[in-house]
Amino acid sequence: MKELRRPALLENHPGLLFGLKSCDDWRPRFHSHAREVCWQQRASTAARALTAAPPAPSPEKEASKADAWSSTRIPKSINEISNGENILGFGANLSADHPGYNDEEYKRRRMQIVELAKQHVPGQPVPYVEYTPAETAVWGEVLTKLEKLYPDFACKQFLDTFSLFNFRPDRVPQLQDMSEVLQQRTGWTIRPVAGLLHPRDFLNGLAFRTFHSTQYIRHGSNPMYTPEPDICHELLGHVPMLADPAFADMAYSIGLASLGASKEDCWHLTKLYWYTVEFGVIKEGEQLKAFGAGILSSFGELEWFQHGKGDQRPVFEPLDPFGKLTKMSYKDGFQKKYYVADSFEDLSAKIKEYATYLHNKNKVTSLDLSILQ
Numbered sequence: 001m002k003e004l005r006r007p008a009l010l011e012n013h014p015g016l017l018f019g020l021k022s023c024d025d026w027r028p029r030f031h032s033h034a035r036e037v038c039w040q041q042r043a044s045t046a047a048r049a050l051t052a053a054p055p056a057p058s059p060e061k062e063a064s065k066a067d068a069w070s071s072t073r074i075p076k077s078i079n080e081i082s083n084g085e086n087i088l089g090f091g092a093n094l095s096a097d098h099p100g101y102n103d104e105e106y107k108r109r110r111m112q113i114v115e116l117a118k119q120h121v122p123g124q125p126v127p128y129v130e131y132t133p134a135e136t137a138v139w140g141e142v143l144t145k146l147e148k149l150y151p152d153f154a155c156k157q158f159l160d161t162f163s164l165f166n167f168r169p170d171r172v173p174q175l176q177d178m179s180e181v182l183q184q185r186t187g188w189t190i191r192p193v194a195g196l197l198h199p200r201d202f203l204n205g206l207a208f209r210t211f212h213s214t215q216y217i218r219h220g221s222n223p224m225y226t227p228e229p230d231i232c233h234e235l236l237g238h239v240p241m242l243a244d245p246a247f248a249d250m251a252y253s254i255g256l257a258s259l260g261a262s263k264e265d266c267w268h269l270t271k272l273y274w275y276t277v278e279f280g281v282i283k284e285g286e287q288l289k290a291f292g293a294g295i296l297s298s299f300g301e302l303e304w305f306q307h308g309k310g311d312q313r314p315v316f317e318p319l320d321p322f323g324k325l326t327k328m329s330y331k332d333g334f335q336k337k338y339y340v341a342d343s344f345e346d347l348s349a350k351i352k353e354y355a356t357y358l359h360n361k362n363k364v365t366s367l368d369l370s371i372l373q
């Protein structure tokens with residue numbers, strides 16, 4: 001496969017990593033068009049979305065992004081984390097190779113949903129989105145295809161919680177309904193977001209047991225492909241796992257560790273999030289099962305992590321939050337390395353230990369943490 005260069009811009013906008021490689025049949029499709037599109041290229045797509053088209057970012061906005069990396073201010077409540085200000089990509093600014101780039105109606109529709117998200121106030125119900133029949137068909141196709149794979153590839157916790165959400169192909173779930181299930185199960189809340197949040201904001205949100213979720217859906221021209229997080233990825237990849245108490249506690253631990261973290265530590269936590277919540281793998285007896293949303297929402301990655309391709313296989317290693325985490329794979333599709341958890345309880349304990357280390361290092365006091373709401 002042609003090697004795709006990692007766009008330099010990603011180094012400066014790692015929030016793009018919070019996108020996904022979602023349900024896809026991209027290999028045959030794009031090979032037949034002499035064009036190779038993969039997760040890394042999608043990240044590249046996202047990067048270009050930041051540069052290719054107007055509007056150019058204002059100096060104030062750029063300064064705000066820079067501040068988000070360097071600022072170690074600890075938000076005292078979820079209200080202090082904006083879900084619409086520090087957006088690194090997407091929203092309505094689609095890159096030229098986004099499936100919806102030339103579809104003005106699609107872009108208008110996205111903006112409609114983005115504006116709803118921006119208006120949302122924490123504590124209030126998530127705005128209702130009346131999904132169109134075309135959007136519902138996209139959701140239904142993705143759900144139908146993925147759920148057939150889950151029994152073989154998904155971890156036990158995912159399979160146990162999946163049925164709580166009563167996913168149906170003829171109805172795109174509302175974030176509010178999903179949030180209410182999570183509230184009852186684990187105390188987590190789903191908050192709509194206008195696009196890709198800065199990693200610090202996103203990670204800080206986890207400390208308030210809040211998961212920032214997109215509400216718009218991928219373009220209907222190819223339901224098996226999206227260059228960005230959309231509601232299919234959020235609901236099928238993330239939400240069922242957040243209904244598991246041990247997983248939810250692990251995700252909370254990452255958020256806790258991010259509070260007051262230095263820029264370098266925040267970047268390490270971005271990778272820790274990547275190799276757990278997005279691409280985590282867990283032992284089940286002699287088998288490895290997926291719990292990361294980036295795997296669970298990708299047809300190709302589900303197959304790859306277990307079976308490899310040809311004579312190629314990914315590498316598996318135990319996860320040590322204190323250790324160096326390998327460079328995230330952007331440029332050639334699936335992850336080359338996955339980190340394996342023994343259990344969510346074990347992972348959570350390790351991450352909490354790491355959080356304590358970071359708090360001591362960054363002089364985050366127990367008083368700082370006790371005033372969080």
Ligand SMILES: [Fe+2]
Nearest residue numbers: 018019020293
């Ligand atoms: Fe995700």
